[in-house]
Amino acid sequence: MPRGTLRIYLGAAPGVGKTYKMLEEGNRRRERGTDVVVGLVETHGRRLTEAMIGDLEVVARKTMAYRGATFTEMDVDAVLARRPAVALIDEFAHTNVPGSRNAKRWQDITELLDAGVSVITTLNIQHIESLNDVVEAITKIHQQETVPDAVVRQAAQIELVDMTAEALRSRMAHGNVYGPEKVDAALGNYFRVGNLTALRELALLWLADKVDDQLERYRAEHNIGGVWEARERVVVALTGGPEGDTLIRRAGRIADRTKGAELLAVHVARSDGLASGTDPANLARQRVLVEGVGGSYHQVIGDDIPTALLDFARAVNATQLVLGASRRGRFAQIFSPGVGVTTTAESGPIDVHLVTHEETKRGRRRFSGRLTFGSGLTWRRRVAGFVLTALLMPILTFALDESRSVLSLPSEILIFLSAVVLIGLVGGIWPAVVAAVASFLVLNYYFTPPIHEWTIAEHENLLALLVFVLVAVAVSATVDLAARRTAEAARARAEAQTLATVAGSVLRGERPLPALLEQLRETFTLASVTLLERRPDTPSAPDMRRDPAKWQVAASVGNEPSVSPADGDVDVPVDDDLALVLKGHPLDAGDQRVVEAFAAQAATALRQERLAAQAAAAGPLAEADRVRTALLQAVSHDLRTPLTSAKAAVGSLRSPDVEFADEDRRELLAAADESLDKLTRLVDNLLDMSRLQAGALGMAVQPTSVGEVAGLALRDLGPSAAAVEVHLPDDLPEIAADPALLERILANLFANALRFSPPDRPPSVHASEYDDRVEIRVVDHGRGIRAEDRANVFQPFQRLGDRDNTTGVGLGLALSRGLAEAMDGSVEPQTTPGGGVTMIVSLPIALPQGDM
Numbered sequence: 001m002p003r004g005t006l007r008i009y010l011g012a013a014p015g016v017g018k019t020y021k022m023l024e025e026g027n028r029r030r031e032r033g034t035d036v037v038v039g040l041v042e043t044h045g046r047r048l049t050e051a052m053i054g055d056l057e058v059v060a061r062k063t064m065a066y067r068g069a070t071f072t073e074m075d076v077d078a079v080l081a082r083r084p085a086v087a088l089i090d091e092f093a094h095t096n097v098p099g100s101r102n103a104k105r106w107q108d109i110t111e112l113l114d115a116g117v118s119v120i121t122t123l124n125i126q127h128i129e130s131l132n133d134v135v136e137a138i139t140k141i142h143q144q145e146t147v148p149d150a151v152v153r154q155a156a157q158i159e160l161v162d163m164t165a166e167a168l169r170s171r172m173a174h175g176n177v178y179g180p181e182k183v184d185a186a187l188g189n190y191f192r193v194g195n196l197t198a199l200r201e202l203a204l205l206w207l208a209d210k211v212d213d214q215l216e217r218y219r220a221e222h223n224i225g226g227v228w229e230a231r232e233r234v235v236v237a238l239t240g241g242p243e244g245d246t247l248i249r250r251a252g253r254i255a256d257r258t259k260g261a262e263l264l265a266v267h268v269a270r271s272d273g274l275a276s277g278t279d280p281a282n283l284a285r286q287r288v289l290v291e292g293v294g295g296s297y298h299q300v301i302g303d304d305i306p307t308a309l310l311d312f313a314r315a316v317n318a319t320q321l322v323l324g325a326s327r328r329g330r331f332a333q334i335f336s337p338g339v340g341v342t343t344t345a346e347s348g349p350i351d352v353h354l355v356t357h358e359e360t361k362r363g364r365r366r367f368s369g370r371l372t373f374g375s376g377l378t379w380r381r382r383v384a385g386f387v388l389t390a391l392l393m394p395i396l397t398f399a400l401d402e403s404r405s406v407l408s409l410p411s412e413i414l415i416f417l418s419a420v421v422l423i424g425l426v427g428g429i430w431p432a433v434v435a436a437v438a439s440f441l442v443l444n445y446y447f448t449p450p451i452h453e454w455t456i457a458e459h460e461n462l463l464a465l466l467v468f469v470l471v472a473v474a475v476s477a478t479v480d481l482a483a484r485r486t487a488e489a490a491r492a493r494a495e496a497q498t499l500a501t502v503a504g505s506v507l508r509g510e511r512p513l514p515a516l517l518e519q520l521r522e523t524f525t526l527a528s529v530t531l532l533e534r535r536p537d538t539p540s541a542p543d544m545r546r547d548p549a550k551w552q553v554a555a556s557v558g559n560e561p562s563v564s565p566a567d568g569d570v571d572v573p574v575d576d577d578l579a580l581v582l583k584g585h586p587l588d589a590g591d592q593r594v595v596e597a598f599a600a601q602a603a604t605a606l607r608q609e610r611l612a613a614q615a616a617a618a619g620p621l622a623e624a625d626r627v628r629t630a631l632l633q634a635v636s637h638d639l640r641t642p643l644t645s646a647k648a649a650v651g652s653l654r655s656p657d658v659e660f661a662d663e664d665r666r667e668l669l670a671a672a673d674e675s676l677d678k679l680t681r682l683v684d685n686l687l688d689m690s691r692l693q694a695g696a697l698g699m700a701v702q703p704t705s706v707g708e709v710a711g712l713a714l715r716d717l718g719p720s721a722a723a724v725e726v727h728l729p730d731d732l733p734e735i736a737a738d739p740a741l742l743e744r745i746l747a748n749l750f751a752n753a754l755r756f757s758p759p760d761r762p763p764s765v766h767a768s769e770y771d772d773r774v775e776i777r778v779v780d781h782g783r784g785i786r787a788e789d790r791a792n793v794f795q796p797f798q799r800l801g802d803r804d805n806t807t808g809v810g811l812g813l814a815l816s817r818g819l820a821e822a823m824d825g826s827v828e829p830q831t832t833p834g835g836g837v838t839m840i841v842s843l844p845i846a847l848p849q850g851d852m
Helices: 020-032 046-052 076-084 105-114 129-139 147-151 165-173 178-187 193-221 244-257 282-290 307-313 330-335 337-345 379-402 410-427 429-447 460-509 512-523 591-637 640-653 662-694 706-716 719-725 741-758 810-824
Strands: 004-010 036-040 062-066 069-073 086-089 118-124 157-161 231-236 262-269 298-303 320-324 351-355 528-534 552-558 568-575 578-583 702-704 726-727 735-737 764-772 771-780 828-831 839-846
Touching: 004 020, 004 193, 020 046, 020 086, 020 118, 036 076, 076 105, 086 105, 086 578, 105 118, 118 662, 129 193, 129 337, 129 726, 157 193, 165 193, 231 244, 231 282, 231 307, 231 640, 244 320, 244 351, 262 282, 262 307, 282 298, 298 307, 307 320, 307 337, 320 337, 330 552, 337 351, 379 410, 379 429, 410 429, 410 460, 429 460, 512 528, 512 591, 528 568, 528 591, 552 578, 552 591, 568 591, 578 591, 578 702, 640 662, 702 706, 702 741, 706 719, 706 741, 706 771, 735 741, 735 839, 741 771, 741 810, 741 839, 810 839
Parallel strands: 004 118, 004 157, 036 086, 086 118, 231 262, 231 320, 262 298, 320 351, 726 764
Antiparallel strands: 062 069, 528 552, 528 578, 568 578, 702 735, 764 771, 771 839, 828 839
């Protein structure tokens, strides 16, 4: 019996319409003649979902008792007995009542699939096991019900039921998801715009990854090795040479011309770690450059570079490959076509770009530092080889001369060949060459007819002697090459370990540049390491590197910092303006490669520190300038308005030319008093804002009742505050706050809500406990705030472009947020369903008196 197929409707949050889509698909299949039943559907009282069940056959649920309560679960046995073609089963992650057939509903569904029943189900992204901790970090709610990723990924089809955060909140506000009694708490907690947006993006990313997995699995199952251009991917090959910068920039331009193209850089390292022509400093710099243009850096292992490049390109489904033109000369290309030509010939549907550069045909640069034969062996072994030659040749000659009657010429040649091989193993190629030539001459003079003459009578003997010399030299060269490769491998391993240590120390340190220089000093036991920078007012000159007056210390570690590049034992130029100077002892050529990699990283770390410092310095200056400008613009009128009103009222009362009635006198006095009150509030706000910015605001945090403080704030606002609807739970816990400051916060928010709410829809205040905090929501139904303007609404001295200067200086929201943050709280805006703004004040719950 074939196994049933699984289809999942995936959503970012409850209420997006997963169950509705599942029932819609069930009805569509039933109309086509498919045997469809409803195994279990949770409608949650939603009318549209209940109506969508329609004429679908519903399998009766099984009733179960647990701890004195009655529950209903899906009757798996009944569904198996009915054995439909398709079963509609809601809530894939549901946990069954203890005592059920299976602990989880996904296990029930797996059993049905094994029985040949296809299943359509629903799932929210927060219930996928691998995303559980991510969702908890976003929503601050731990999900108890999860489904293993492997179970979800086995689905034949996963369809995302998508809905924007605003649309979902609007559905909730209209009662299409939860009942009216749950809407307010849901909108203020789990269903915040930020939570929903993050969950939606998480669902899209997870599903995109699932689609990529399906594509790769399909290609593997059907043995498809070619490239499918589902998305443009540009791969640039880096050798570690200086031309890599040019290739990266060219590949970046190619990717930019194709919207949505992905850039990947790859370096092929040999499996033995001995990459000829590879400079770690260049690779370190080029990796930073790749990431700077929006690409990613990769490294693969392979001895056949064209094959490794094409394998990587096909693995990532690349569509274009960028290579540098060959650095080899024409003579070298006669014997080998080169990487570029070979890769182009074997690339298939992948487009290959061969980019010319300044290094073309200059030849590959070797970085080994020693190019002479015998460099893999120590001088002691070479001397030992020559000594062994001087001793062994006479001894063998005498011994073989005495055994002339017993041994033939071929045997004598083999004995001398063994001696030459032994000398090659000890001393390398040059002692072995000397031994081979000496053996040739001895064999010719003493053992090859005619004896004791420098001639050879038979051609076979001449051929044997020549082959003898060639074999001896070949064996010796092989020994020498193996020794050099061993030394190079050891050095490469040491360099890799050093660079890995450098990367770790830089990543772990709070200040990357000092950590990098200290690591370099410790690695090579140096007295000091100094990064020098050319002074800005100093022009470049040939003798500049010897003049201390033209350099300044950018960073240094150790006791003896250098003052110029010529002051140290090692000078590594980074660019025209930077130089890394090492003092302590000279370094050999092999170590120079590692130091160059350090230098490239040091330059990058210096620039990052400079940018961070500039950003930190510019932020407060820009903020101070903005505040000062706004203060002058706003206060110039807002201070004058109440002063003018008060002065006019008092001046009228003092005028001897007019006799005022008692009622008029009272009105003038009331106007003066109201104007002075406005002026007092404005000055108080300005002083409090100044104290906040100076960190000198005094507070007396204590357990505080939200209801009492809200009542005081409303009373201070006068008769207009009677329109505010108050909905505060009786069991709301006390919060840790300064009552006077909280009153100021609520008064500002109430006044703001009254100002913008229409007369027929007055503002309201709600509160609820959420986690270890209390959230106070001040709701208005005014014109609202655009999403792009929410960051600006809390800036002082502005009103989102409203400059009529009749409604205040614009400090209320800025001061409210500042006061809340001073008490470990926050003030955040959200859109009110149906229009308007909801200001949410979040403050911590007060601890019991014994814990404070």
